[in-house]
Amino acid sequence: MVGLVLYLLLRLILSCWILPILVYRKIRKNGFGGPTPRFPLGNVREMKVDTKIINNVASSSLAISHNIHPIVFPYFARWQKSYGKVFVYWLGKEPFLYIAEPEFLKKMSSRVHGNKWGKPNVFKHDRKPMFGSGLVMVEGDDWVRHRHVINPAFSPPTLKAMASLILEPATKMLERWTTLINSGKLEMDVEKEISSMTGEIIARATFGLRNEKGSEVFEKLRAMQFTLFNSKQKNLEAKKLGKEIDQLLWSIIKDWDGSHHRYLVGYLMEGEKLSAREIVDECNTFFFGAHETTAMALTWTLLLLAIYPQWQIQLREEIRQVIGDGEDIAFTTLSRLTKMGWVMNEVLRLYSSAPNAQRQAREDIKVDDLLIPNGTNMWIDIVSMHHDPTIWGDEANEFRPKRFKDDHLYGGCKHKMGFLPFGFGGRMCIGKNFAIMEYKVVLILMITRFSFSLSPTYRHSPSIFISLRPRYGLPLIVQPL
Numbered sequence: 001m002v003g004l005v006l007y008l009l010l011r012l013i014l015s016c017w018i019l020p021i022l023v024y025r026k027i028r029k030n031g032f033g034g035p036t037p038r039f040p041l042g043n044v045r046e047m048k049v050d051t052k053i054i055n056n057v058a059s060s061s062l063a064i065s066h067n068i069h070p071i072v073f074p075y076f077a078r079w080q081k082s083y084g085k086v087f088v089y090w091l092g093k094e095p096f097l098y099i100a101e102p103e104f105l106k107k108m109s110s111r112v113h114g115n116k117w118g119k120p121n122v123f124k125h126d127r128k129p130m131f132g133s134g135l136v137m138v139e140g141d142d143w144v145r146h147r148h149v150i151n152p153a154f155s156p157p158t159l160k161a162m163a164s165l166i167l168e169p170a171t172k173m174l175e176r177w178t179t180l181i182n183s184g185k186l187e188m189d190v191e192k193e194i195s196s197m198t199g200e201i202i203a204r205a206t207f208g209l210r211n212e213k214g215s216e217v218f219e220k221l222r223a224m225q226f227t228l229f230n231s232k233q234k235n236l237e238a239k240k241l242g243k244e245i246d247q248l249l250w251s252i253i254k255d256w257d258g259s260h261h262r263y264l265v266g267y268l269m270e271g272e273k274l275s276a277r278e279i280v281d282e283c284n285t286f287f288f289g290a291h292e293t294t295a296m297a298l299t300w301t302l303l304l305l306a307i308y309p310q311w312q313i314q315l316r317e318e319i320r321q322v323i324g325d326g327e328d329i330a331f332t333t334l335s336r337l338t339k340m341g342w343v344m345n346e347v348l349r350l351y352s353s354a355p356n357a358q359r360q361a362r363e364d365i366k367v368d369d370l371l372i373p374n375g376t377n378m379w380i381d382i383v384s385m386h387h388d389p390t391i392w393g394d395e396a397n398e399f400r401p402k403r404f405k406d407d408h409l410y411g412g413c414k415h416k417m418g419f420l421p422f423g424f425g426g427r428m429c430i431g432k433n434f435a436i437m438e439y440k441v442v443l444i445l446m447i448t449r450f451s452f453s454l455s456p457t458y459r460h461s462p463s464i465f466i467s468l469r470p471r472y473g474l475p476l477i478v479q480p481l
């Protein structure tokens with residue numbers, strides 16, 4: 001017994017202390033600087049202090065600035081001034097290589113295939129209730145297997161078939177808005193409305209329209225999300241909800257009737273290449289990966305359209321020319337909405353729903369004459385790169401969709417790795433095309449029926465809850481056209 005306890009203790013010391021320090025020493029040999037860590041929290045305390053200070057300032061300030069990096073990542077903005085755009089900091093007992101330098105990222109990632117990237121251990125525990133061993137977290141050959149199974153679910157013909165699933169939840173939301181407006185309520189928190197709608201869309205795309213258990217899973221996933229972000233007893237509650245969600249998903253899979261190809265879960269079951277546990281985790285991953293990110297892209301878009309109403313007019317005019325009255329939306333016409341594409345890119349640049357990407361090296365990586373050792377955790381700061389005047393120019397913090405007119409992929413950014421709304425390399429977002437389709441269909445429906453202006457109660461405080469969100473929601477004045 002004593003031997004076992006000693007063995008476990010030694011393993012704990014090795015994995016929590018000795019191995020991270022060895023990796024840290026190897027990283028530092030490259031000459032990277034960074035803030036001094038304090039055991040056992042590393043730099044977490046000062047990160048929390050910086051966040052608290054900035055939140056107090058942001059809560060009392062009324063000005064709207066798109067220069068959000070010092071607001072959402074105040075500690076990184078501060079450390080960048082002392083240590084540059086690549087440095088080392090500590091999250092608890094784990095050293096992280098911070099990267100906000102596109103050229104460094106390009107050199108490093110060009111040498112690594114998708115299946116050779118891992119995900120930092122610290123996040124695996126935290127995010128288990130959301131992603132389990134789904135695509136976001138899985139590694140190596142398992143990642144290749146999952147990605148092969150899921151890829152066909154997002155091919156253009158499948159997306160075309162799924163486009164109709166978006167219409168009903170979106171129309172339902174707009175009808176609710178009409179009812180609210182008719183009852184005299186012009187101001188509404190559109191963030192809440194949109195989040196609930198995108199949740200319903202991904203639940204339908206995953207399980208089908210009238211699957212009652214699918215709706216029940218959706219309700220429980222929403223409750224899980226609320227628990228993870230708001231509850232003090234989140235571990236206990238999340239565990240209980242997780243079990244209930246698992247049971248419902250197991251029974252959906254068991255009773256699946258063979259209408260496989262309309263819904264995502266059908267693709268997951270194709271060829272029995274994924275185990276039942278993996279299918280359950282992928283369903284959870286779709287919900288958490290798809291729903292908040294797309295909801296935030298639409299939410300920040302409405303904020304920017306409310307601030308810059310001339311873009312509402314331009315988009316309506318484009319829709320009129322390409323689609324007509326916006327009633328009959330053909331999937332194939334979406335790509336012709338070029339101005340809408342610029343607006344989406346510019347919104348994702350200024351207010352990137354996914355504010356960072358993470359990796360862990362699973363082998364030594366050479367970058368010029370530097371060696372990034374196996375086991376290195378990496379934090380890629382997408383918000384910093386999207387707002388960096390050295391690659392975007394002096395107007396980096398301004399809303400200027402036209403920057404994508406002549407360069408629709410990179411918006412004139414001086415470095416191709418400087419614009420990463422959907423990530424990079426083999427692990428780039430698998431749902432990108434679904435997200436773009438959903439974004440365009442919902443935006444068409446919203447702006448052809450309503451106009452949006454900012455409510456005086458809006459407080460501009462972008463903040464990170466895994467996604468980048470407006471801390472106090474998005475109250476807008478919504479008026480029928």
Ligand code: HEM
Binds near residue numbers: 136147293
């Ligand atoms: C505007 C909406 C979205 C944004 C901004 C977004 C962004 C991202 C980003 C930045 C990553 C990480 C990529 C990396 O690490 O390099 C990612 C991964 C992922 N996304 Fe999305 N996403 C969106 C919508 C969706 C949707 C609609 C789905 C599914 C239906 C989805 C499913 C996933 C999955 C499964 C991964 C993990 C891919 C892998 O590691 O192989 N996302 N997304």
